[in-house]
């Protein structure tokens with residue numbers, strides 16, 4: 374059994390909240406630049422140039438890439454041989470978010486109550502997802518999630534008879550309905566299978582996967598390619614002004630499901646698909 378002080382979680386999460394908000398992952402930057410090279414419309418090229426200039430400035434000056442610094446989604450893969458000591462696990466994570474958003478001058482975007490509102494003032498609580506895995510390490514990923522894009526996400530409980538075509542039509546429907554609202558070019562995270570709740574989590578996890586990776590199952594890897602191409606043929610384009618680049622990536626995560634169902638969730642992210650990981 375390895376003892377891990379919860380204060381280490383706080384320190385790492387403080388740092389990851391700031392780094393994730395200021396520095397876009399290399400695979401995301403690369404995908405945006407590749408799309409810029411393929412665009413031929415003047416407006417589309419101009420918008421992508423602005424986006425590239427924006428993330429370059431954020432990198433150099435250590436400022437947030439976007440005014441929406443997101444709700445802090447914290448994913449922890451916890452080795453089953455880890456024993457957390459020195460305080461409350463959840464409090465330690467929220468303290469990391471509190472400190473990170475304060476120190477990084479990041480906008481506090483969380484309300485106390487979904488209906489009656491009222492800012493919590495420190496961007497807590499974090500959305501915490503834990504998974505127990507073999508080993509004695511803890512892998513921590515912070516993905517600050519903006520809500521212009523979160524608002525355009527959808528889930529549908531398909532009957533199996535809807536088949537693969539039902540899934541394909543749904544992905545296109547969600548992206549088309551989103552239109553310019555999620556600040557395209559977007560990243561499309563798709564979850565298929567599980568239960569209502571697990572399916573939504575799969576879609577969110579799909580957004581954390583590098584854009585230069587593929588689902589290990591060739592069937593779903595092909596579907597990722599096919600659907601990215603189809604999404605880009607919708608012509609929504611950068612910031613909705615038209616063009617070839619509606620999405621810079623489309624990742625699919627799946628899991629087994631019940632014989633009577635085929636849940637599908639589509640979680641939309643803007644081009645600021647931020648996440649940072651550290652292992653302790």
Ligand SMILES: O=C(O)C[C@H](O)C(=O)O
Pocket residue numbers: 440441519520521522554555556
């Ligand atoms: O909360 C915001 O800043 C706005 C939002 O992320 C948006 O896409 O407009």
